[in-house]
Amino acid sequence: MPNPTRTWQLISLALAAGLIAALAELHRSSTASRPATGTTSTVESATNLEHLALSPSARRIHERYSL
16 A cells, blocks of 8 residues: 555645646746836836826825825
């Protein structure tokens, strides 16, 4: 009869290898589908947050409560 501890070690090794392979594939597919840099607008610093306001009232609220 096989050693149960050895069986669980082999199962754990197979699961770990599968997890590593899946994570590597996920990382590869996420880097391949990234858009080119500069295609979306990003906020460079906290001082540019006013430009993200959707309305004048939202901008006033932001200015009022900003530190």
